[in-house]
Amino acid sequence: xxxSGSLMTRKGNGSQQISLCSDWWMYFxxxxxxxxxxxxxxxxxxxxxxxxxxxGMNMGGTKDIGTLHYTDMLPWNTNGSKxxxxxxxxxxxxxxxxxxKTNDRNEKxxxxxxxxxxxEIMDLSLPDDxxxxxxxxTDCKDALKYQVKTGHPHFFxxxxxxxxxxxxxxEWLTATANTNMFTYEIAPVFILMESFVLKKMREIIGFPxxxxxxxxxxxxSNLYAIIVARHRMFPDYKKKGLRALPSELVMFTSExxxxxxxxxxxxxxxxTENCVDVPADERGRMIPSELExxxxxxxxxxxxxxxxxxxxxxxxxxAFDPINQIADICEKYRMWLHIDGAWGASVLMSxxxxxxRFSGVERADSLSWNPHKLLSSLLQCSTVHFKESGLLTSxxxxxxxxxxxxxxxxxxxxxxxxxxxxxxxxxxxxxxxLQWRAKGTLGLEKHxxxxxxxxxxxxxxxxxxxxxxxxxxxxxxxxxxCFWYIPTRLRxxxxxxxRIRILGEITPKIKKRMMESGTLMIGYQPQGNMPNFFRNIIxxxxxxxxxxxxxxxxxxxxxxxx
Numbered sequence: 001x002x003x004s005g006s007l008m009t010r011k012g013n014g015s016q017q018i019s020l021c022s023d024w025w026m027y028f029x030x031x032x033x034x035x036x037x038x039x040x041x042x043x044x045x046x047x048x049x050x051x052x053x054x055x056g057m058n059m060g061g062t063k064d065i066g067t068l069h070y071t072d073m074l075p076w077n078t079n080g081s082k083x084x085x086x087x088x089x090x091x092x093x094x095x096x097x098x099x100x101k102t103n104d105r106n107e108k109x110x111x112x113x114x115x116x117x118x119x120e121i122m123d124l125s126l127p128d129d130x131x132x133x134x135x136x137x138t139d140c141k142d143a144l145k146y147q148v149k150t151g152h153p154h155f156f157x158x159x160x161x162x163x164x165x166x167x168x169x170x171e172w173l174t175a176t177a178n179t180n181m182f183t184y185e186i187a188p189v190f191i192l193m194e195s196f197v198l199k200k201m202r203e204i205i206g207f208p209x210x211x212x213x214x215x216x217x218x219x220x221s222n223l224y225a226i227i228v229a230r231h232r233m234f235p236d237y238k239k240k241g242l243r244a245l246p247s248e249l250v251m252f253t254s255e256x257x258x259x260x261x262x263x264x265x266x267x268x269x270x271x272t273e274n275c276v277d278v279p280a281d282e283r284g285r286m287i288p289s290e291l292e293x294x295x296x297x298x299x300x301x302x303x304x305x306x307x308x309x310x311x312x313x314x315x316x317x318x319a320f321d322p323i324n325q326i327a328d329i330c331e332k333y334r335m336w337l338h339i340d341g342a343w344g345a346s347v348l349m350s351x352x353x354x355x356x357r358f359s360g361v362e363r364a365d366s367l368s369w370n371p372h373k374l375l376s377s378l379l380q381c382s383t384v385h386f387k388e389s390g391l392l393t394s395x396x397x398x399x400x401x402x403x404x405x406x407x408x409x410x411x412x413x414x415x416x417x418x419x420x421x422x423x424x425x426x427x428x429x430x431x432x433x434l435q436w437r438a439k440g441t442l443g444l445e446k447h448x449x450x451x452x453x454x455x456x457x458x459x460x461x462x463x464x465x466x467x468x469x470x471x472x473x474x475x476x477x478x479x480x481x482c483f484w485y486i487p488t489r490l491r492x493x494x495x496x497x498x499r500i501r502i503l504g505e506i507t508p509k510i511k512k513r514m515m516e517s518g519t520l521m522i523g524y525q526p527q528g529n530m531p532n533f534f535r536n537i538i539x540x541x542x543x544x545x546x547x548x549x550x551x552x553x554x555x556x557x558x559x560x561x562x
Contacts, residue, residue: 068133068134069133070133087133091137094137102163103152109149112515121146156522156538166435167432170430170435171431174428174431181214190429198383207385209387210389212384212385214381215382217380217382221382222260222264223264223268224392225336225368226261229365229366230306249306250270253308254280254314255279256311276294283319284318305335307335310339312343313342316482316527316535317476317480317527318473318476320478343478347374365387370383381431403417469552470483471483480535483533483534484504523536
């Protein structure tokens, strides 16, 4: 208000002063009322927000994960969808971070600790009271923190290497579906998928008809072949057991076969002494003339030779036994021919490398094949295939009426549970089917070709560094590269028994340094009269030529002074 107005008010009559005071009072009351309204509204909002937080509803829509327990999620809490989503979003971040680190060449393959050290670092206790979900997520992080990154491009340690992200997506979905594979009733999509994929695999093998099943690993796949072969030749064994046999059964396998063959001989009651080792040549392949000699020897002892295991891709050398020559002997003496292709059968996908490795494969009676090895499908994915239809069912069928009712309203031939020795069976097909769909048959072929050619590249590089590397199998048939590393002090020493002995002692020392540095992992083992040597495996789709170059340089860096 201006000065003149103030003078007029002061000079005016009493009624004017009262009116002015009244106006001011009304103005004050109005402003106070507005201020109170705003204050009340602010308080209401604050209280509402506080109440919402107390009820677990923050601005993102869910309670702080640190205050949640499993009972706040589905299925225990029927209204727990948001909480469940938040938990799995946080978990997926942990998993994706691990995938990134697995493919980062600057990351270590492992943070190695001895068992007693790891037991001190990690809390593996099982508490009486439930832990909150924040702790569960921490447990997940810790488990991956100390886990070997088997998909790392510098991990060459096992036959099954790599982290195929399409196959991984399939495994996530499989776990979410969480169904059993024994009946079409509860796994219709996956049962049909399995039937379709296995039929395609048999066509690639050269079995136009036949039957197949997925098993929990190559060892069980080989076991299936051994028991089905026995059933085919001695069907009464299923009911009468040993009484149905004319004499002791004998089986034959390469001296360099996978140990699962002898294990199956033990499990099936033949006994390991009746699993006869057949000598192999210097490249690791079974010698057919030795097989025939041992078959005749067993017959002369009154035993019944019934089964021959032909290895296509031995565990150490990656050697392929000569199928056609072995098949001739099996036909001559009426023996079952099984091919253990758990490691090498994926070469069947390659037009370039299939022959001569698998020449004659169609003459086999059965074949095991593990896509989780050379094809890089996630563990586990193992198959066994039979040329003749119906044998799996007639051998293993137990007709459990509570599962395999024959009067179901659908085609019960798709109920697979009664043709296997197990009841519950994991869904191992979807990840492989999805991977095959993503890459196509040509993509899988290219994958196999690339791995074999990377192994060939490694061998050629090592030949240019013959002072540092001694190659045990100069022309490997698969992706197994077997060698000794030669430290500086031994490079002028003549290669003989003494040098080999020392190299065998040095090999595990280099492996120790690899694991302690976390930069590289390669497997080693002795074989026959040879002491420890390295067996490098390239089955990881992430591996490039520069990773092979790194491998050779890193071994030299950590081992040259030994």
